[in-house]
Every structure is written in structure tokens, then in C-alpha cells.
Amino acid sequence: MPTVALHPVVERVTARITERSRVLRNDYLARMDAARQAGPYRYKLSCGNQAHGFAASGDDKPALRYGQGGNLGIVTAYNDMLSAHQPMEHYPALIRMAARNMGGSAQVAGGVPAMCDGVTQGRAGMELSLFSRDVIAMATAVALSHDTFDAALMLGVCDKIVPGLLIGALSFGHLPVIFVPAGPMPSGIPNKQKAEVRQRYALGQASQDELMDAEAASYHAPGTCTFYGTANSNQMLMEVMGLHLPGTAFVPPNTPLRSALTVAAAEQALRSTALGDAYRPLAHVVSEKAIVNAMVGLAATGGSTNHALHLVAVARAAGIVMDWGDLDELSKATPLLARVYPNGSADVNHFEAAGGIGFVIRELLDAGLLHADVLCVHGGNLRQQTQQPYLDDLQLCWRDAPAQSQDSEIVRGMANPFDSEGGLRCLQGNLGRAIVKVSAVALPYRKHEAPVRIFDSQDALIAAFKAGQLDKSEHFHGDFIAVVRGQGPRANGMPELHKLTPTLAALQDRGQRVALLTDGRMSGASGKVLAAIHVTPEAVAGGALAKLREGDLVRIDAEAGTMDALVDAVEWAARSAAPLDSSGNQHGMGRELFGLMRGHAGSAEHGASALLGAVE
Structure with a gap:
């Protein structure tokens, strides 16, 4: 495909952020390069250090003892109270199996707290929510501090959890890192219907039983809540920043395709380590261009306001300085291409069926609103992130997202946006x-x-x-x-x-x-x-x-x-x-x-x- 000229606003904002960040970014990259030179190879650890690290590793002991293949560190936000994270219970077993088949190994390096804002809304516990992001970042650092890993997989989906995992992982930016989500729950009652019951309850026109019935019909199964809030905005950002395998965000949980994607993430992480010739460290994936892409994706899809906080913090963790003026300027130049609740009546399952993230990324790329030449965890550039996964006789494959929107009330192309400006x-x-x-x-x-x-x-x-x-x-x-x-x-x-x-x-x-x-x-x-x-x-x-x-x-x-x-x-x-x-x-x-x-x-x-x- 011919090269698309970059939109002048995207070019200007990127240049401004790059110049503003020059000192901090260069210092960050120098520290990450030094960390790469120092390791992380298990044979540099003392025998006592190593023995502690593989004492309970069973069949993986030989690989860990003699340094055969790479070792994946799994940082998991699994718990069985968050519907979005409950499907991750069995991911470590899948990942260990995939790593062994590749001649490597995988260990759960640590768990991070994962609170549900849906449970704490309006309660005192909600006052811990935003700071849980910092706690998650620190817990991620603790997990990876054992320095026995060649790459890492981050298992997380929801509001503060993905930003926290990413901030923590960026302190270990010399490692390749891939994010592994769980996917949305099936669609429940329409979000508009749920909102109407909530509103009638606030007016005293609906009973508590009626409200409970509506809420339970909306949040009803394993998987991410289906409205386009912070959790699903996280998944969009991981796609547009190249931190997911293509099209991973909105594949349903507990399906063969979801399992195949989890296995593929483990395999790709092992291919990306410094032990081979396809090294892709996180520090170079999260670049100034990737941060700009994230802001454009947020604007184009009407994503969560919480990312006006999270993106600034993530960028700073990578030595990049952005502010709300950058977000505002990009949003003014970016048409709104999606209507997903609360910006419309559809949920993320409907969005995915209408063309999804792959369609939106391709539209933005073709308009010069995204940097195509960013490093992605799959080894290609952002153009590959426009593809959608599928299974062909149990073989994981990818194909292009639909050429046209499958529902113009949910997602549209650049020729006919919902609004001339972003969200x-x-x-x-x-x-x-x-x-x-x-x-x-x-x-x-x-x-x-x-x-x-x-x-x-x-x-x-x-x-x-x-x-x-x-x-x-x-x-x-x-x-x-x-x-x-x-x-x-x-x-x-x-x-x-x-x-x-x-x-x-x-x-x-x-x-x-x-x-x-x-x-x-x-x-x-x-x-x-x-x-x-x-x-x-x-x-x-x-x-x-x-x-x-x-x-x-x-x-x-x-x-x-x-x-x-x-x-x-x-x-x-x-x-x-x-x-x-x-x-x-x-x-x-x-x-x-x-x-x-x-x-x-x-x-x-x-x-x-x-x-x-x-x-x-």
C-alpha cells in the first residue's frame, strides 16, 4: 500500500511531545538499555538464588536450571469477583504448556490487586480505586524484581489495572511485554434500558427488586462489562498501541479462539526475547508515536475520560511528557467514528460485529491520523493491527477487518463520521x-x-x-x-x-x-x-x-x-x-x-x- 501522508496536527503534536520529552525519554531509554546489558539471564544469579526460583517448578526445572529457552514472567490480576478477570483462572496453565512446547518455561511471577469499581461505586472503598493503579504498578515491579524473566505477560483488563500493569512493566522496559485480556461477556439487556431503570429508581418510580433485576440482567456472566467505559477503552488502547496481538480485545472468554490467542501471546513473547534475533522490548513499543496513537484512538472512539489521567501517567513512566492540550488538539482533528454506549445504544459486542477496532484503526491509518511505523508486539507495524483473528480447523489465522462498516449506526468510516471532532x-x-x-x-x-x-x-x-x-x-x-x-x-x-x-x-x-x-x-x-x-x-x-x-x-x-x-x-x-x-x-x-x-x-x-x- 502507498505511504499515507501524516496529518499535520498529528505531526505537530508528535514533534512537540518528542521535544518536550527529550531529556526524560533519553534518560529512560539509557536506563532500559543498561538493564538489558545486565541481564536478565538466570545463570548470572547465584546458585542459591536460582534454586529458590525453580524449587517448585517440576518439569520446568531443567529449563530454568540450565538456561534453555526463555522464561516468561506472568503477572496476573486474576480474581473471581471481577467478571472480566475470572476467565484468567486457567491462563497460567495454558501459558506454561505453550512455553514448554516452544522449549521455554513460564512462571506466575506475582499477582496484583484488582478491585471492581462497579462494586465500590458510591461507597467509601471507591476512594482507594484510583490509587490502586499505583499499588498495581508497584506490585508489578515486585513481581518482576526477581530478575529471572526474559519476557512478561500481563493478565488484566479493567479500569486501573491495565494502566497500573503498564506503568509497573515500564520500569522493566528492557523486557518484551504482551498484554493478554479475557474478552467481553455476552450482551445482556440494552444499556439504555438499564439506564432508564436506574433513573426511574432515582425518582422513586422503580422498586429495588426491579433495579436489581435490571442490573443482574446487564452484568450476568464471565467477561468484561459490555459498555464502552474505562475497561473496554483499555482494550482499545492496547490494540492501537500495539501491545495486543491483533484483534485480541473483544474476543469472548472461554472460547477456543480466546484460548488460541492466549497460547499465541505466550509463543510470541518467547520469540521476542533478547535471547533471539527478534528482540522487541516494551521501552521501544511505548514510544512518543504510540502515545499519540493512543490519544487519537481515544478521541475517535469516544473513550473513557479516565484516560485523561492514565495516559499521562503511562507516558511519564516511559519518559514521555504529554498534557491535556495535546489531547485536546488531537481530538479536534480526529472525527468520531464510533457510537458505543454511553455514546450510543450499542455495546462492544455490537461494535466488534460492525467492524470493531480493526476497522477503526484502518480508517485512521488511511487518513494519516495514526503513526503506522510503530513497533508492535507481533513484530510488524500498526497496519497489521487492522486484522481480526479466527480459527480455521483449530489453526489460528488472521484476516482483514471488513472493508465497510457492517452497521453505520455503530461504526463509520472517515467519509461519514458521527462528528467532525473526537470525544x-x-x-x-x-x-x-x-x-x-x-x-x-x-x-x-x-x-x-x-x-x-x-x-x-x-x-x-x-x-x-x-x-x-x-x-x-x-x-x-x-x-x-x-x-x-x-x-x-x-x-x-x-x-x-x-x-x-x-x-x-x-x-x-x-x-x-x-x-x-x-x-x-x-x-x-x-x-x-x-x-x-x-x-x-x-x-x-x-x-x-x-x-x-x-x-x-x-x-x-x-x-x-x-x-x-x-x-x-x-x-x-x-x-x-x-x-x-x-x-x-x-x-x-x-x-x-x-x-x-x-x-x-x-x-x-x-x-x-x-x-x-x-x-x-
């Missing part, structure tokens, strides 16, 4: 900077100017709603912007405020114009209400949200990319911050153990990481 935008003004997911918000609702109602928690807003304090009345017009502050990483760990979605949607559906403004997160399931989230600086760190007073007029304009308090400039400059009490977030449900992370967390735009906060 995420950066806002800025006298209130700071924020992220908004415009792809989920209808055009008439993307701009809102109204007085603010101020709350210090999502529970306080819901309580006000239930008490009728947010209803239209002779004293209250009914249109407002809900400010929920004190929800940033340093305040309480930056929990998702997803519990607000049904309440705010119900207000909007009954005719009130509402929006959300918060230094917290709204999750990959950000809904149809305009939400300016991740506001930075956060309120407890001197952010302007702390200067707002009840009734102040605020304008949020997602089209213009602005958010401002419409307060006299002299008065605004003279205002002091309101006192914020976060003492209730310091203890209980393990929160006392995370005080160090809250105290050292970087801002949202710098990844909200306690590990990487020094980037500021």
Missing part, C-alpha cells in the same frame, strides 16, 4: 482546567450558563434532590450547575461520582438545564449531562472551585473549550478559599493506609499519581 475536550478559564466528554452530550446541552449549587459530596447532592431542594419553585428557577468539590486526588483519592448520573439525568429529562463541575472523576460511563470533571488545581490544593459561592454565575462551554466564574474580576481576585473538611475521608475501609498517597499525589493533569507527582 474528549479540554476546558480552561478562571476556574482552572478540566476534561469534558462531549461525545456523550447532545449538541444543545454542550453549553450551559447558570448559578451554582455547591456540595461537598455526591451524597449531599443526592440528599438535596430527594428532599426536593433541586426542584423548580417560585424561589428557584431550576437551572443550575452542580459543583461537587473536595473530590480530587489529594482530598480523598478522586473517587468516581458515577452515582450522580441517574439523578442529574432525571433532572435534565424533566426539563431543567443542569451540568456538573467537579475536581472528581465521572468514570468511563460519563453520561448525557454536561460534566466538566478532573478540575485542576483541585479545591484543597488552592483550586478556584474553593472560591465559588452559592449562587455564583458560571459558564461552561464545551464547544469553545471554556469554563469561567462570571464574577467581577476584582472581587474574584480578592476572594479567599472556603474551608474544606476532608477529615471524614481519612479513615475506614482502609483509607488510613493511603494517607501517604493522598499527600503526595500529583494533579489530575499530571496523572493524579503518588508515584509520578514529581513531574510537576
Whole structure:
């Protein structure tokens, strides 16, 4: 195929990131090269070190003792509470078998914690969620620190887990690393139907039994939740960054094809080690071009707002410095090619059947919006990532994704996009900077100017709603912007405020114009209400949200990319911050153990990481 000229915006942003990152990136690559030169070969370990490492390895002892073939380190996020991770229970056995057949070996190097945000939504445990990404990164480093591995496989799918695994693995970027997912559960009840029941329950029009029936019919089997939230956005990113075998993301769990892909990942990892001539270290796969590709993929598919945090942290772990301005500029240049819930009615199974990631990547490549010349774990370039796997008489094969969309209500080509711009935008003004997911918000609702109602928690807003304090009345017009502050990483760990979605949607559906403004997160399931989230600086760190007073007029304009308090400039400059009490977030449900992370967390735009906060 003839070479496609790179889009000028992609070229410009890539050059800017490369120049901005030059010192950090060169230092990172030098450290990874030094690590490669030092090992990791088991024969360099002492006899005692080695004996400890293979004591329980049974038939693999000879390979481990005498250095025959490569040794794969498996880092697993398996548990049987997360539906997305439960299918991974038997992966290690498959991987060990595949490695032996290749003359190598594989060991479970370690496990990492994997919490389910769907379980902790609206609960105190959610305040541990974002920092679990840093814990996962550290646990990954602990697992690989035994230095007995020639490559690694990362078994993970969900929200903070894939970014955490990747951040941790990048500290061992001299190793080849492949991500191995589990695939989505079968489609349950339509997401729109589930959302309608949630909304009726918030209004007191549906019983708890009815709500439970809807939820259980939606989340009903092994596999990833099927809406296009953070977990499935993770899978898209692994594809577009070349960290999956092609087309791996949305193959269902517990199927022969899924098992074949897991085996193939183990085989490919062994072919990629420094022991052979096809060495592909993670440090060179996660490049400036790969990070730009990730941002474009996120914009083109209307992916999760959480990746405005995660991509910054992942990039920094690879010595690359990006910011929300880069994401915003790329999103403006990238058409929206997918409508998957909450940006549409389809789920990821419907998306895959309509053409899936392979179709989208090919469309973006042909438009010059993606770098084709990136190093991928399969050894080729990104063009091969446009293929889809299938089995031919138990033989794993790949074929091109469909030439045309199989359902133009779900996925479209560049000639007829859903929108001329991508799904995420950066806002800025006298209130700071924020992220908004415009792809989920209808055009008439993307701009809102109204007085603010101020709350210090999502529970306080819901309580006000239930008490009728947010209803239209002779004293209250009914249109407002809900400010929920004190929800940033340093305040309480930056929990998702997803519990607000049904309440705010119900207000909007009954005719009130509402929006959300918060230094917290709204999750990959950000809904149809305009939400300016991740506001930075956060309120407890001197952010302007702390200067707002009840009734102040605020304008949020997602089209213009602005958010401002419409307060006299002299008065605004003279205002002091309101006192914020976060003492209730310091203890209980393990929160006392995370005080160090809250105290050292970087801002949202710098990844909200306690590990990487020094980037500021």
C-alpha cells in the first residue's frame, strides 16, 4: 500500500511531545538499555538464588536450571469477583504448556490487586480505586524484581489495572511485554434500558427488586462489562498501541479462539526475547508515536475520560511528557467514528460485529491520523493491527477487518463520521482546567450558563434532590450547575461520582438545564449531562472551585473549550478559599493506609499519581 501522508496536527503534536520529552525519554531509554546489558539471564544469579526460583517448578526445572529457552514472567490480576478477570483462572496453565512446547518455561511471577469499581461505586472503598493503579504498578515491579524473566505477560483488563500493569512493566522496559485480556461477556439487556431503570429508581418510580433485576440482567456472566467505559477503552488502547496481538480485545472468554490467542501471546513473547534475533522490548513499543496513537484512538472512539489521567501517567513512566492540550488538539482533528454506549445504544459486542477496532484503526491509518511505523508486539507495524483473528480447523489465522462498516449506526468510516471532532475536550478559564466528554452530550446541552449549587459530596447532592431542594419553585428557577468539590486526588483519592448520573439525568429529562463541575472523576460511563470533571488545581490544593459561592454565575462551554466564574474580576481576585473538611475521608475501609498517597499525589493533569507527582 502507498505511504499515507501524516496529518499535520498529528505531526505537530508528535514533534512537540518528542521535544518536550527529550531529556526524560533519553534518560529512560539509557536506563532500559543498561538493564538489558545486565541481564536478565538466570545463570548470572547465584546458585542459591536460582534454586529458590525453580524449587517448585517440576518439569520446568531443567529449563530454568540450565538456561534453555526463555522464561516468561506472568503477572496476573486474576480474581473471581471481577467478571472480566475470572476467565484468567486457567491462563497460567495454558501459558506454561505453550512455553514448554516452544522449549521455554513460564512462571506466575506475582499477582496484583484488582478491585471492581462497579462494586465500590458510591461507597467509601471507591476512594482507594484510583490509587490502586499505583499499588498495581508497584506490585508489578515486585513481581518482576526477581530478575529471572526474559519476557512478561500481563493478565488484566479493567479500569486501573491495565494502566497500573503498564506503568509497573515500564520500569522493566528492557523486557518484551504482551498484554493478554479475557474478552467481553455476552450482551445482556440494552444499556439504555438499564439506564432508564436506574433513573426511574432515582425518582422513586422503580422498586429495588426491579433495579436489581435490571442490573443482574446487564452484568450476568464471565467477561468484561459490555459498555464502552474505562475497561473496554483499555482494550482499545492496547490494540492501537500495539501491545495486543491483533484483534485480541473483544474476543469472548472461554472460547477456543480466546484460548488460541492466549497460547499465541505466550509463543510470541518467547520469540521476542533478547535471547533471539527478534528482540522487541516494551521501552521501544511505548514510544512518543504510540502515545499519540493512543490519544487519537481515544478521541475517535469516544473513550473513557479516565484516560485523561492514565495516559499521562503511562507516558511519564516511559519518559514521555504529554498534557491535556495535546489531547485536546488531537481530538479536534480526529472525527468520531464510533457510537458505543454511553455514546450510543450499542455495546462492544455490537461494535466488534460492525467492524470493531480493526476497522477503526484502518480508517485512521488511511487518513494519516495514526503513526503506522510503530513497533508492535507481533513484530510488524500498526497496519497489521487492522486484522481480526479466527480459527480455521483449530489453526489460528488472521484476516482483514471488513472493508465497510457492517452497521453505520455503530461504526463509520472517515467519509461519514458521527462528528467532525473526537470525544474528549479540554476546558480552561478562571476556574482552572478540566476534561469534558462531549461525545456523550447532545449538541444543545454542550453549553450551559447558570448559578451554582455547591456540595461537598455526591451524597449531599443526592440528599438535596430527594428532599426536593433541586426542584423548580417560585424561589428557584431550576437551572443550575452542580459543583461537587473536595473530590480530587489529594482530598480523598478522586473517587468516581458515577452515582450522580441517574439523578442529574432525571433532572435534565424533566426539563431543567443542569451540568456538573467537579475536581472528581465521572468514570468511563460519563453520561448525557454536561460534566466538566478532573478540575485542576483541585479545591484543597488552592483550586478556584474553593472560591465559588452559592449562587455564583458560571459558564461552561464545551464547544469553545471554556469554563469561567462570571464574577467581577476584582472581587474574584480578592476572594479567599472556603474551608474544606476532608477529615471524614481519612479513615475506614482502609483509607488510613493511603494517607501517604493522598499527600503526595500529583494533579489530575499530571496523572493524579503518588508515584509520578514529581513531574510537576
